[in-house]
Amino acid sequence: MVRRWTLVMTALCGVTLLADPAGLLHSLAATVTPAASATRSHPAAAGSQSRPARAPTSSAPQASSSQAPGPRTPSAPATTLPASTPAVPAAAALSPRNANYSIDADLDPSRHQLRGREVITWRNITRAPTREVRLHLYYNAWRNTRSTWLRERALVRPPLDVSRLGPDDWSGIDIVALRLLGAGSAPPIDLLPAARFIAPDDGNPDDRTLMAVALPTDVGPEGTINLAVEWLLRVPRTFARTGRIGDFYFLAQWFPKVAVLEDAGWVSHQFHASTEFYSDYGTYDVRLTVPTGWVVGATGLPQPAPAARDNAVTTRFVQDDVHDFAFVASPHLIEHNARFEHATLPAVDIRVLLQPEHAGQAERHVAATRATLKYYGEWFGAYPYSHITVVDPAWQSGAGGMEYPTLVTAGTEWLAPARVADPEGVTIHEVGHQFWYGLVGNNEFDHAWMDEGLNTYATGRALEAAYPPFHDSVRFFGDFVPWVFRHVLLSRETDANRMRRYRPDARSDVPATPSWQYHPATGRNLTYAKTALWLHTLERYLGWPMMQRVMSTFFARYRFKHPTPDDFFRVASEVSGQDLTWFFDQVHRSSNVFDYGIASLVSGPSTVSGSIDAAPGQANANAATAQAATTQAATPQAPRVVSQQREDGVYVSTVTVRRYGEALFPVDVVTTLEDGRKIRERWNGLERWISYTYRGPHRAVSADVDPDRVLVLDVNRTNNSFTLAPAGQRAANKWTLTWVIWLQDLMLTYGFFA
Ligand SMILES: [Zn+2]
Numbered sequence: 001m002v003r004r005w006t007l008v009m010t011a012l013c014g015v016t017l018l019a020d021p022a023g024l025l026h027s028l029a030a031t032v033t034p035a036a037s038a039t040r041s042h043p044a045a046a047g048s049q050s051r052p053a054r055a056p057t058s059s060a061p062q063a064s065s066s067q068a069p070g071p072r073t074p075s076a077p078a079t080t081l082p083a084s085t086p087a088v089p090a091a092a093a094l095s096p097r098n099a100n101y102s103i104d105a106d107l108d109p110s111r112h113q114l115r116g117r118e119v120i121t122w123r124n125i126t127r128a129p130t131r132e133v134r135l136h137l138y139y140n141a142w143r144n145t146r147s148t149w150l151r152e153r154a155l156v157r158p159p160l161d162v163s164r165l166g167p168d169d170w171s172g173i174d175i176v177a178l179r180l181l182g183a184g185s186a187p188p189i190d191l192l193p194a195a196r197f198i199a200p201d202d203g204n205p206d207d208r209t210l211m212a213v214a215l216p217t218d219v220g221p222e223g224t225i226n227l228a229v230e231w232l233l234r235v236p237r238t239f240a241r242t243g244r245i246g247d248f249y250f251l252a253q254w255f256p257k258v259a260v261l262e263d264a265g266w267v268s269h270q271f272h273a274s275t276e277f278y279s280d281y282g283t284y285d286v287r288l289t290v291p292t293g294w295v296v297g298a299t300g301l302p303q304p305a306p307a308a309r310d311n312a313v314t315t316r317f318v319q320d321d322v323h324d325f326a327f328v329a330s331p332h333l334i335e336h337n338a339r340f341e342h343a344t345l346p347a348v349d350i351r352v353l354l355q356p357e358h359a360g361q362a363e364r365h366v367a368a369t370r371a372t373l374k375y376y377g378e379w380f381g382a383y384p385y386s387h388i389t390v391v392d393p394a395w396q397s398g399a400g401g402m403e404y405p406t407l408v409t410a411g412t413e414w415l416a417p418a419r420v421a422d423p424e425g426v427t428i429h430e431v432g433h434q435f436w437y438g439l440v441g442n443n444e445f446d447h448a449w450m451d452e453g454l455n456t457y458a459t460g461r462a463l464e465a466a467y468p469p470f471h472d473s474v475r476f477f478g479d480f481v482p483w484v485f486r487h488v489l490l491s492r493e494t495d496a497n498r499m500r501r502y503r504p505d506a507r508s509d510v511p512a513t514p515s516w517q518y519h520p521a522t523g524r525n526l527t528y529a530k531t532a533l534w535l536h537t538l539e540r541y542l543g544w545p546m547m548q549r550v551m552s553t554f555f556a557r558y559r560f561k562h563p564t565p566d567d568f569f570r571v572a573s574e575v576s577g578q579d580l581t582w583f584f585d586q587v588h589r590s591s592n593v594f595d596y597g598i599a600s601l602v603s604g605p606s607t608v609s610g611s612i613d614a615a616p617g618q619a620n621a622n623a624a625t626a627q628a629a630t631t632q633a634a635t636p637q638a639p640r641v642v643s644q645q646r647e648d649g650v651y652v653s654t655v656t657v658r659r660y661g662e663a664l665f666p667v668d669v670v671t672t673l674e675d676g677r678k679i680r681e682r683w684n685g686l687e688r689w690i691s692y693t694y695r696g697p698h699r700a701v702s703a704d705v706d707p708d709r710v711l712v713l714d715v716n717r718t719n720n721s722f723t724l725a726p727a728g729q730r731a732a733n734k735w736t737l738t739w740v741i742w743l744q745d746l747m748l749t750y751g752f753f754a
Pocket of ligand 1: 429433451452455
């Protein structure tokens with residue numbers, strides 16, 4: 001996602017709790033999928049030391065073929081699970097497919113509600129049995145202000161004005177039926193009485209975003225269970241990129257979702273204000289029912305022939321090998337189709353769903369999507385799905401800038417100037433998440449930097465590769481009117497990597513801290529900006545060809561898996577052939593900052609003052625014999641005393657470099673002489689300071705530490721250069737003029753609207 005705390009809310013009210021929609025309880029199908037109760041040996045764990053590296057292996061049963069989600073409901077009442085599920089050709093599994101969902105969802109915009117039914121087919125791919133499952137119920141994060149999400153959100157400025165929330169603006173997800181489907185003709189077992197909300201992170205008794213469900217028996221390694229769940233969702237005015245505005249609905253985190261079980265136990269967290277998600281891969285087979293005439297975009301490929309009934313249409317979307325599912329529905333979206341083609345990468349159909357007022361920007365969205373698929377595909381690895389949908393969300397929907405498998409929300413504005421990086425920047429970033437998040441699926445609760453940081457770094461690279469530099473800009477009147485600073489070109493080093501965000505919060509948390517424990521107000525600046533800056537630093541330290549091999553090796557090795565930070569660090573050291581632990585210790589396991597600077601540069605004629613002894617050689621030359629020499633030594637000549645005696649044609653220059661930060665990095669120190677010659681030193685950067693002194697026929701005119709800007713993480717670049725001969729008033733004049741022009745432009749803008 002991209003950071004935008006744009007939450008537009010309207011009025012307050014109490015919380016309406018769900019009455020028991022009892023009828024639903026009887027409507028669950030007695031769907032039975034044979035649970036693979038036999039305990040198998042765990043498939044060989046690939047990736048050695050990674051967390052359960054969930055590689056599909058030949059010994060792992062293909063859950064999707066025999067036990068896939070797909071409502072296999074021969075005995076199901078026709079009113080409940082869908083009547084028919086035409087077989088979808090099973091492609092070779094790319095992922096373990098151990099968390100599979102067959103979902104029916106019925107959106108009722110008139111009540112801002114969604115009714116859902118699902119069968120979760122979940123396989124235990126760890127080495128240990130489990131006697132419970134855990135379900136994420138993210139929509140309860142905005143049930144009331146006592147949730148952990150809203151308590152943490154209160155720490156962020158500006159605060160949410162909940163007094164403006166109306167009765168329909170709050171959300172909730174209420175499970176109304178939860179059953180374990182039995183094998184064969186065995187009846188389903190009601191699990192709801194054994195379900196409870198848990199709050200492992202903060203003990204908050206009012207948080208309902210995580211549910212533990214006790215099972216009647218163990219599910220052993222490779223065992224499979226089928227859970228039938230029914231729920232009612234109240235769709236809020238958007239929180240955290242999901243919700244509605246008018247008749248624009250963007251639904252994410254909207255269904256009960258099974259947490260991730262690892263060998264050490266459930267990796268399940270409540271929903272926190274500063275973190276995202278973590279899920280296993282599987283097949284999603286989802287039937288979405290929306291009012292007739294509405295446009296639907298979703299994860300997965302729409303299947304032909306949507307079913308129409310009453311004033312609603314049901315469209316089925318199917319997608320293998322993904323770990324989430326989101327959709328958009330609105331009567332106002334306009335559709336634009338295009339295709340990505342490439343000599344060595346698979347073709348991808350691009351579907352852009354735009355707000356009508358942005359119809360003219362369709363090609364900008366397509367071009368940015370193509371650029372992402374091209375550059376990420378060439379640098380890291382191919383995008384393996386046949387399609388991608390880019391959604392331009394409604395103005396003030398708060399849904400923009402978020403990633404879901406095969407579906408992203410971008411975000412543009414009315415009046416998007418051509419030389420400003422929206423919608424290009426946000427589109428590249430979100431499509432880029434298909435690689436870092438979608439395909440390499442890290443644990444975003446604990447290691448958010450692994451997708452946001454890698455992706456911010458890659459976004460900057462792709463933007464630079466695909467476009468000439470963009471211009472800085474600001475927006476006035478509630479983000480409505482753009483103003484472009486034509487004199488200010490954005491650079492990858494600082495702007496794309498968000499140096500401005502990193503610098504003030506550089507010490508706010510140690511990045512190795514689990515992300516959900518970062519301070520909610522500052523954590524993202526480490527997750528996004530610090531990571532991007534240190535990856536960029538690593539690129540300049542290793543060189544891009546080596547860095548590209550590091551990234552593509554990591555991508556290939558952990559595609560459809562859940563790598564840990566150590567997995568990335570190990571690949572970097574292995575591929576580069578050098579132990580980079582010293583670097584990761586500092587950027588990841590420490591909050592120290594890097595700051596090298598030139599403390600002083602002194603250059604002038606070589607002079608000497610004080611008493612000067614005769615040189616020893618001179619004394620010996622005057623001695624005729626050894627005896628004479630002995631006599632000479634016994635009665636030394638009186639030293640000559642001089643004041644400021646110059647050595648003709650010789651200059652001495654001394655540069656002193658200091659390490660102002662705690663973090664260590666080898667840096668180059670370049671001293672430039674008046675004849676243009678440069679003297680380059682490599683300092684290991686370990687001590688607090690170092691001095692270099694040069695004697696020669698030329699003065700030094702300037703000194704620079706890290707002149708090639710390898711250490712992009714340096715928090716203070718203003719002290720990196722020292723010049724003895726300033727270029728007069730030139731710089732000052734230039735900047736004064738620029739500011740005057742800005743000011744004039746600004747006044748004209750205000751004058752126009754006054
Ligand atoms: Zn992101």
